[in-house]
Amino acid sequence: MKVMIIGGVAGGASCAARLRRLDETAEILLVERGPFVSFANCGLPYHTSGIIAREQDLLVANEAYFKANLNIDARTRCEAIAIDRKAKTVDLRHLETGEVTTESYDKLVLSPGAPSVAPPIPGIDLPGIFQMRTVPDARAVREWIEKGSLFLTGMSKYSGFQTARPKTRAVVVGGGFIGLEMAENLVHRGFDVTVIELRDQVLAPMDREMAEIVERHLNHHGVSVVLGDAVTAFTPREDGAIEVATRSGTEFPADIVILALGVRPDTALARSAGLEIGKLGGIRVNDHMQTSDPEIFAVGDAIEVRDTVTGAWSLVALAGPANRQGRIAADVIAGRDSRYRGTQGTSIIGLFDGAAAWTGASEKALQNAGRQDYEKVYLYPNSNAGYYPGAKPIAMKVLFSRTDGRLLGAQAVGMKGVDKRISTLAMAIQMGATVYDLEEAELCYAPQFGSAKDAVNFAGMVAADVLRGDMPISHWGDPSEAILLDVREPAELRVESVAGAVNIPLRQLRERITELPRDRDIHVICRSGQRAYYATRILLQNGYRAHTMSGGMLARYHRGVLDS
């Protein structure tokens, strides 16, 4: 059996290695149009700042490794240009020589990835404008930055002249993973960074109000975030920099520009071979990773996957799913019945020692899928025991089914312990856990690591309190005629208060309860929602129509969590 794999990074390389383990005799040909197979593309932004010091560190395995250890014929700078499905051949162009050869296959695996979007903006090819998808991209950025620094070093040595201004202004176009990671790494290199994002939020998979916390955190670290604006042109400036013009009419001078506008499945080869393409523009596969031609498989960023929560087709460019898809394709080629379960979309991004992470469906994804049976809670538990030094709050949004309590999605932003909570909740979603299961979860607790009631338990308790009717909730911005009752202490209200809210501190509520009307809805506010819940319990049991304002003041503007 001869298996050809087109694309040698995450999905393709995993498929090749797995297939060899399952089948010693298969002839495996791995072709990659770039100069490297199996490189760590998630590390690229961190190489530009030097956090990952050596380019070598990004290279997981090379052609020699594939040959020696796996008996796999891996070829770089080799581009597949056409598939003949009847003849079961692929035309390969060797980019060094231009030579085209034809190779046959019994099974073909497409792992072409998803290149960055590069719209036809005038000036997009100017020097100093970079993408960040490949090792050469990272090398180019690094060299560009270091050339600038060298020049500055030179200046300070031989100075006297008022020459060029230092190269210190960066514009990042796009506020997704790569854009924000590049923003951080450019700050580490001393740049003033502006991120320009077309949408009204960064990190599109998050809900907007959670992304706001991220935006404030970026601001806190000196990154300007411009939302709802689009770049219309790049023009060279007299001082050697680039003028970045936007739709809103603002102009941003930049010594370096990173284009991180998102990615789009590379389907050129699949389309020209007549393989089915999904509505979102990705290659359509079944759960065996087979395309519409059962002899041709596709894996990785180029395919559409089923969202495990909503069941909707989606495009998800993540390394973990790509690797699993590669393994499954190999299994199926080797005659096994492995099936891909869909993609949950679990993701994390580091943000200046903090992190934002999510798993499962966002609220907007649920809305897009037409789900109306969900509820949400906001909470701000500590990363670990509050009495142990260094505990930090985590801003969490948890989505669950009102019908059966099933966990649907979770988002978290914080300085510490974010990855643990989202990984734990990701496992919970995978296993079909309900919020009642989260209440009972038995997680690691010592004061350095968690709390006796872990953030995950706390999420379950709050959500379950809602579902059991113990804590009717309301949300900021919901239309309402309700009375607002603030149960914080007067000293807290002096810092920030809500116009028109009645203030009765929790500890006085029992004795002053008759000051409140029984015939109106009362929305109870405190800092994070905990005291409001206690007050809600008192009110409900005394015949009042109380609701807890989920997340309290912290959820009002979604700020002050990371950077307080």
Added chain:
Amino acid sequence: MKVMIIGGVAGGASCAARLRRLDETAEILLVERGPFVSFANCGLPYHTSGIIAREQDLLVANEAYFKANLNIDARTRCEAIAIDRKAKTVDLRHLETGEVTTESYDKLVLSPGAPSVAPPIPGIDLPGIFQMRTVPDARAVREWIEKGSLFLTGMSKYSGFQTARPKTRAVVVGGGFIGLEMAENLVHRGFDVTVIELRDQVLAPMDREMAEIVERHLNHHGVSVVLGDAVTAFTPREDGAIEVATRSGTEFPADIVILALGVRPDTALARSAGLEIGKLGGIRVNDHMQTSDPEIFAVGDAIEVRDTVTGAWSLVALAGPANRQGRIAADVIAGRDSRYRGTQGTSIIGLFDGAAAWTGASEKALQNAGRQDYEKVYLYPNSNAGYYPGAKPIAMKVLFSRTDGRLLGAQAVGMKGVDKRISTLAMAIQMGATVYDLEEAELCYAPQFGSAKDAVNFAGMVAADVLRGDMPISHWGDPSEAILLDVREPAELRVESVAGAVNIPLRQLRERITELPRDRDIHVICRSGQRAYYATRILLQNGYRAHTMSGGMLARYHRGVLDS
């Protein structure tokens, strides 16, 4: 309804607070024999070193808080001395005054905890010997240490005299949580610490070979660990220190001694009231937390719980389960049908910036429960992407059912990411996950936080490879006539090799395979097991009887993981 709760720490305090939220009208009386309600006993060791600076930080809530916010009558220094189940009354002794009063109850909750074991060792009451269960214990240790330091400070000021030697030698009796946490905190205070443990390992809930990694890590930080020895006497020395004599005949001079011999359920009151006591010596309850008298509930360290994996009764002194039990007792008292699901035993201990953690059943617990259908794997995945600076290996042991792949237990030791993996695996066990589910788990990945194949995925893949027959495994120490095949590179063998093993580096295996016999078992070794797995696949497909030595050289002596 009048509810009396005896014991005001984790379980009791949680029960009281929860009950108030469910029932505004219940009369709730919370009595605690110690001076504090609701204190953070897991923080006590960290207060002795000053990591938790203020005693105040350990006090979660006091009597005034309970009264003002929860309308709960909380009384400290108040000991329950007798229960009259027929009259439904409890005699309470007020420890300040000696006065005894009698209070009635409709429902009674026992949360007496588990005091430290203090066997009648001669000299056990000498000054300088401490337990570590209460805030006053921690205060006493702190004061004792600081008195010593003050004296030293004084000496250096007025010196000239060769007076007493500095107080710097500590003996900790017992290698459980509190013993090891105290060892660490005493090191932080400048002590030379010796831990004396009766068993042949520290941290009894772990399997011995995993505990060995912890022992080596303690040694690495200067802590001497004496195993299989017992203290026989404490005697005062002429220099003011304490001589700690042991069964083996060794003597250890100590300026401070911490007794951390473990805990035993406090069942005095329950026994005298005629409530059923389990075989392990804990109060027996049903899943509603009711004792043999349905009007009396019991929660926390004093009760026996069902192990969720083995189904066996067990004693587990942990804050998380105690809190949950308290909530469930409150629910049931308030007329709800909440049920305790049993205890998984998830635990973590910090170890000088590292950690050891576990969840579910250990191998010895499975053996004790008569389970013979389990298999185990050892693995050493990185905490995060190896190409990102600061990645550290995690030593993992994962236990699973050979029959259906269900995850039974996991243990991990490492410098980074241990808590996340065990919390994630704890959630997996709770939800009945199999190792196949772990393979497919979609967890947080960015290079700072994990790997595209996370440690949890990796555990699932290794275990599933075993179950699918792709990787027959063997373990060090298993009786065997097999040939040992070491597939590492010659340079690695020069550092450490196995006598009698044949060396064929993986990359040469295909061409040199005929050097091996087809009619004998071959156990394949590498550093961690990964290359051995690849070699096993090559051998099996060529008709050889190959097994991978699980965990490779790293599992041979279970060392070198944390401190390399």
